[in-house]
Amino acid sequence: MSWYQGARIAVTGAAGGIGRATCTRLADLGAEVYALDLTESPVGRPVLCDVTDERSVATAMDTVVTAGGRIDGLVTAAGVVEDDVPAERMSVAEFDRVLGVNLKGTFLSCTAAARQMLDAGGGRIVTVSSMSGTHIVNYPQKQSVYNASKAAVSALTRSLAVEWGPRGVRINAIAPGYVATPLNDLKQHMHAAWKEGTVAGRFADPGEIAAAIAWLLGDDAAYCMGTELLMDGGFALR
Numbered sequence: 001m002s003w004y005q006g007a008r009i010a011v012t013g014a015a016g017g018i019g020r021a022t023c024t025r026l027a028d029l030g031a032e033v034y035a036l037d038l039t040e041s042p043v044g045r046p047v048l049c050d051v052t053d054e055r056s057v058a059t060a061m062d063t064v065v066t067a068g069g070r071i072d073g074l075v076t077a078a079g080v081v082e083d084d085v086p087a088e089r090m091s092v093a094e095f096d097r098v099l100g101v102n103l104k105g106t107f108l109s110c111t112a113a114a115r116q117m118l119d120a121g122g123g124r125i126v127t128v129s130s131m132s133g134t135h136i137v138n139y140p141q142k143q144s145v146y147n148a149s150k151a152a153v154s155a156l157t158r159s160l161a162v163e164w165g166p167r168g169v170r171i172n173a174i175a176p177g178y179v180a181t182p183l184n185d186l187k188q189h190m191h192a193a194w195k196e197g198t199v200a201g202r203f204a205d206p207g208e209i210a211a212a213i214a215w216l217l218g219d220d221a222a223y224c225m226g227t228e229l230l231m232d233g234g235f236a237l238r
């Protein structure tokens with residue numbers, strides 16, 4: 001029997017493009033998927049959760065454990081991008097919003113799940129970073145704070161891999177390039193330039209990212225510890 005069969009896996013940002021595709025992929029592999037988001041996801045068992053709120057995240061993880069007896073996996077796909085404003089004009093409230101969801105939300109989700117996993121003797125986590133954490137994409141859209149938040153998610157993932165790996169909780173990151181999801185819908189005017197920047201000449205389909213996330217969770221990736229899988233259609237090569 002594969003690890004996925006009957007595994008209890010929580011996915012944050014589960015109502016969004018990558019999160020939803022991940023829920024579908026994991027459910028197809030036989031997992032029991034808990035779909036955490038501010039709104040109900042049509043895929044998986046919906047659990048309303050605000051990842052910026054410590055109590056909300058703790059309650060959501062308790063819900064997963066209560067329903068399934070344990071939590072075997074976590075994918076942190078909740079994320080937001082800032083308004084397209086120059087950094088010198090960005091409000092502190094906007095800075096806090098982006099860091100709040102992308103970094104604090106990832107930290108709260110990982111730690112709440114890991115407390116349960118470490119007690120139970122093991123678990124697997126995939127965080128969703130971005131190519132923007134390493135390869136600065138700040139033109140034509142401006143997203144300095146998003147880029148910084150993703151660099152922080154990557155560093156957090158590597159740090160947690162060292163802390164938790166020896167105790168059975170394996171954590172890795174995926175770093176997607178441009179993916180066809182609602183996150184990018186408002187920036188239609190930039191799509192042609194973005195596609196041209198890749199070797200692939202197109203956006204990723206969310207299902208392609210979901211397949212890689214599922215692989216990182218699975219037994220075949222057992223030797224990946226704090227790895228970041230860049231999946232950018234060759235953007236970084238240009």
Ligand SMILES: NC(=O)c1ccc[n+]([C@@H]2O[C@H](COP(=O)([O-])OP(=O)(O)OC[C@H]3O[C@@H](n4cnc5c(N)ncnc54)[C@H](O)[C@@H]3O)[C@@H](O)[C@H]2O)c1
Pocket residue numbers: 012013014015016017018019036037038039049050051052076077078079080101105128129130131175176177178179180181182183184
């Ligand atoms: N789409 C891309 O091109 C791309 C590229 C690289 C990385 N990413 C990352 O992938 C992740 C998923 O992005 P997506 O493209 O699916 O975006 P999306 O906008 O389709 O989905 C994001 C989801 O996060 C949820 N969310 C936002 N704030 C939340 C909160 N406080 N609590 C709980 N849920 C919250 C939203 O409700 C939404 O369903 C994000 O972290 C994003 O930064 C996306």
